[in-house]
Amino acid sequence: MFRRREPVPFAFLAEADKYRSNVTPPPRERASFGEMAGRWLLGLTIIAGLVGSLVLGMPALSTPSATSTQQSQASQGH
Template identity: 70%
Template structure:
């Protein structure tokens, strides 16, 4: 590759991978019990919703012949 002859603006961005900071980030705050319980309840609600949708949708997806609707037959048609 060739080198540019003119100075490149913001050339310090190219050297950002070599920069190391001596400032440590603040420690993460721990989640409270209520936040953990709330997250668990949201997750449980989503999972229950998906399971319920699957349970209600499976009969509609069933292609076997036993679940097809037949014409109702009256007792008079049976000849009893």
């Protein structure tokens, strides 16, 4: 460990670099079956919504090349 060269106004700040707690945090509780099922359901709903919006949005993003040729042919026929 390195030592600080500048003066520290409070002694506890100087000692904070080498302080280690011997208290371990409690273990995390395992999620219940209902919580796990809810997380999976939420994830699947979000993924299904993204896929659905992509499927429904693809026709709007495609170029209408076939319809413009049909319109130009119909205007020439009149």
